[in-house]
Amino acid sequence: MEKNKTCLILGATSGIAEAIAIEFAKNNFDLILTGRNSDELNKIEQDFKIRYNANCSAHHLEITDLESHRTFLENLQILPDVIVFAIGYLGEQKSSEAHYDEARKVIDINFTYPMNLLNHFANEFEKRKSGTIIGISSVAGDRGRKANYIYGSAKAALSAYLSGLRNRLSGSHVEVITIKPGFVRTKMTEHLETPGRFTTEPQEVAKDTWKGFAKKKDVIYSKKIYRYLLFVIKHIPEKIFKKLSI
Amino acid sequence: MKIHGWGNFPFVDSEVKYSSDYSKIQDYILKQNQVIPSGLFRSYGDSALAEHTFSSLRLKRFLKFDLENGVLATEAGVSFAEINEVTIPQGWFLPVTPGTKFVTVGGAIASDVHGKNHHKSGTFGEFVNRFKLMLSDGSILNCSKLENPELYHATIGGMGLTGIILEAEFNLQKIRTSVIEQKTLKIRNLDELLAKFEEFSDFTYSVSWFDTSAHGKNAGRALLYLGEHSKSNEFNLDYKSKGKLIDLPFNFPNFSTNSAFLNLANKAYFAKEFKREKNFTTNFDTFYYPLDAIHNWNRVYGKRGFAQYQFVIPFENAAENLKKVLSVIEKYGQTSFVTVLKVFGESNENYLSFPKKGYTLAMDFPISRKSLEMFDMLDKIIASADGRLYLTKDSRMSAEFFQAGYPNLYKFREIKSKYDPNNKFNSLQSIRLGI
Numbered sequence: 001m002e003k004n005k006t007c008l009i010l011g012a013t014s015g016i017a018e019a020i021a022i023e024f025a026k027n028n029f030d031l032i033l034t035g036r037n038s039d040e041l042n043k044i045e046q047d048f049k050i051r052y053n054a055n056c057s058a059h060h061l062e063i064t065d066l067e068s069h070r071t072f073l074e075n076l077q078i079l080p081d082v083i084v085f086a087i088g089y090l091g092e093q094k095s096s097e098a099h100y101d102e103a104r105k106v107i108d109i110n111f112t113y114p115m116n117l118l119n120h121f122a123n124e125f126e127k128r129k130s131g132t133i134i135g136i137s138s139v140a141g142d143r144g145r146k147a148n149y150i151y152g153s154a155k156a157a158l159s160a161y162l163s164g165l166r167n168r169l170s171g172s173h174v175e176v177i178t179i180k181p182g183f184v185r186t187k188m189t190e191h192l193e194t195p196g197r198f199t200t201e202p203q204e205v206a207k208d209t210w211k212g213f214a215k216k217k218d219v220i221y222s223k224k225i226y227r228y229l230l231f232v233i234k235h236i237p238e239k240i241f242k243k244l245s246i
Numbered sequence: 247m248k249i250h251g252w253g254n255f256p257f258v259d260s261e262v263k264y265s266s267d268y269s270k271i272q273d274y275i276l277k278q279n280q281v282i283p284s285g286l287f288r289s290y291g292d293s294a295l296a297e298h299t300f301s302s303l304r305l306k307r308f309l310k311f312d313l314e315n316g317v318l319a320t321e322a323g324v325s326f327a328e329i330n331e332v333t334i335p336q337g338w339f340l341p342v343t344p345g346t347k348f349v350t351v352g353g354a355i356a357s358d359v360h361g362k363n364h365h366k367s368g369t370f371g372e373f374v375n376r377f378k379l380m381l382s383d384g385s386i387l388n389c390s391k392l393e394n395p396e397l398y399h400a401t402i403g404g405m406g407l408t409g410i411i412l413e414a415e416f417n418l419q420k421i422r423t424s425v426i427e428q429k430t431l432k433i434r435n436l437d438e439l440l441a442k443f444e445e446f447s448d449f450t451y452s453v454s455w456f457d458t459s460a461h462g463k464n465a466g467r468a469l470l471y472l473g474e475h476s477k478s479n480e481f482n483l484d485y486k487s488k489g490k491l492i493d494l495p496f497n498f499p500n501f502s503t504n505s506a507f508l509n510l511a512n513k514a515y516f517a518k519e520f521k522r523e524k525n526f527t528t529n530f531d532t533f534y535y536p537l538d539a540i541h542n543w544n545r546v547y548g549k550r551g552f553a554q555y556q557f558v559i560p561f562e563n564a565a566e567n568l569k570k571v572l573s574v575i576e577k578y579g580q581t582s583f584v585t586v587l588k589v590f591g592e593s594n595e596n597y598l599s600f601p602k603k604g605y606t607l608a609m610d611f612p613i614s615r616k617s618l619e620m621f622d623m624l625d626k627i628i629a630s631a632d633g634r635l636y637l638t639k640d641s642r643m644s645a646e647f648f649q650a651g652y653p654n655l656y657k658f659r660e661i662k663s664k665y666d667p668n669n670k671f672n673s674l675q676s677i678r679l680g681i
Contacts, residue, residue: 040267046307046309047307047308050309051332190264
């Protein structure tokens with residue numbers, strides 16, 4: 001029997017990550033789940049074992065502990081075929097404007113720490129000459145808006161990073177996929193007002209991600225309508241854009 | 247947002263809270279003055295409706311599956327549809343299932359649901375070993391027949407009024423095949439139907455559809471569906487979940503539910519069976535969940551919504567009482583299409599559970615001034631027959647009628663006031679009925 005492929009989910013307790021993990025489990029991937037909340041993580045592990053008969057293990061990973069990134073990778077019994085990076089922190093825009101610590105936290109969790117962790121994996125994948133890195137960025141990184149530009153800046157950096165990584169690794173048979181979800185109904189956004197029909201469910205993002213993975217896409221907007229919406233938003237002249245509230 | 251039950255009546259504006267994190271649920275419960283737990287909103291009336299509802303739909307994890315003994319533990323928001331997909335292929339099936347698989351475990355406990363095998367197996371709640379319940383002070387209690395037994399018996403069938411069920415453990419039944427051997431009998435009138443129920447009481451599953459358009463000597467003509475897990479030696483656990491075959495995109499216009507139309511629909515449904523008796527094999531979903539094939543079948547009743555009137559009455563004078571019911575329906579010129587009669591076995595110890603020994607009849611009627619008047623008339627017949635209505639279906643009965651039908655209400659209230667002294671857990675229904 002052919003051996004299952006392995007998918008590492010970084011930040012598995014997030015709504016989007018859990019939904020993506022389900023897609024990989026349904027497609028017979030073995031799963032390695034990481035997160036901070038061990039109770040929650042163990043529950044997800046158990047659920048996947050019962051529901052999808054998945055080979056599944058859970059590991060504690062504190063993304064803010066930079067020192068631990070290298071050891072985490074070294075302690076994995078197997079270098080995964082696919083990694084999904086789904087750690088993110090929305091923060092609160094007003095608080096980010098007023099307090100450096102909050103702004104720094106938003107930048108670090110969404111960009112600095114992921115950059116370091118993904119560097120380690122990218123180097124290994126490059127050596128092995130195979131693998132897929134899927135990063136969950138956001139449409140917020142496509143253009144800065146007053147509603148969330150600190151978070152948006154961090155996601156813009158992450159998108160640029162993933163783009164560069166894709167460029168670097170394209171000769172090494174390593175795929176890099178950038179997922180740009182719009183407004184997704186998850187724990188992270190439950191205190192916010194939903195934008196009506198633009199609201200996306202985590203399951204939709206997960207399905208789009210799996211499809212993108214299967215078709216080796218580079219950048220995926222989810223839902224798809226965001227691609228067109230963002231195209232328009234990106235092309236509004238700055239003179240006009242600066243006066244808008246969108 | 248606007249929320250409503252399966253009957254699309256009534257509607258209420260509600261703030262719905264979701265969470266999968268027990269400590270966050272705790273914080274939420276502590277700061278609320280009022281909340282009612284909710285799930286997939288398959289209860290028909292106002293039992294899950296309130297200004298603040300806590301949705302269990304993020305509590306969606308399987309916790310434990312003991313394949314040896316068929317014991318399953320899940321969080322409260324897991325649906326029967328999800329359970330079927332996991333357990334049937336492994337040779338285990340829900341011990342009791344209602345006519346839709348789109349109910350959550352939490353909802354099934356809160357309604358103490360019954361199925362086509364009630365006369366043999368009882369309710370779903372009778373297979374629940376234990377559950378975790380979050381009380382109004384945010385604390386979490388384990389409930390079973392041994393641990394907090396009073397709370398256990400108040401919560402099963404307790405319509406979410408004792409607290410939030412977080413997770414539950416229950417027993418499944420062993421199956422060899424996912425094939426059902428079905429027998430369908432065409433029945434000429436009510437007396438014959440009741441006699442046939444008696445004659446075939448050994449069947450594990452029995453339920454009848456009932457033609458409410460027939461009057462006089464044909465009154466109560468029916469199709470009796472009997473089912474048994476296939477005993478053939480063929481080991482076959484294939485299960486293809488049939489969900490959402492047809493999706494109704496809009497509410498039907500109100501005239502689609504006028505009596506003439508429904509009369510025709512009834513006659514056609516009865517006439518489609520030609521033979522007096524038909525034996526064949528079928529699959530789980532077709533047998534247990536015929537209506538799930540049309541995802542939003544509740545929309546055929548139009549924007550005004552409908553009420554399902556489901557009562558149980560004792561065997562004593564049942565034929566006479568059922569005839570009285572039918573004659574009231576005839577008098578008001580009303581017709582039901584989804585009409586289901588079945589025999590209930592013994593009642594259980596849960597204070598507010600609906601089933602008790604006798605016949606239960608469920609009928610759907612579009613909401614109108616006339617149908618509401620008719621329900622009041624029917625209530626009188628049911629009350630004098632020592633019967634009662636199912637809380638899960640109800641959206642309109644009076645507090646007096648309810649209280650007369652549920653003799654253990656005083657016990658329930660005792661437990662409720664002990665664990666929820668400020669009546670934090672309440673719904674439109676519990677307020678209307680003074681529970």
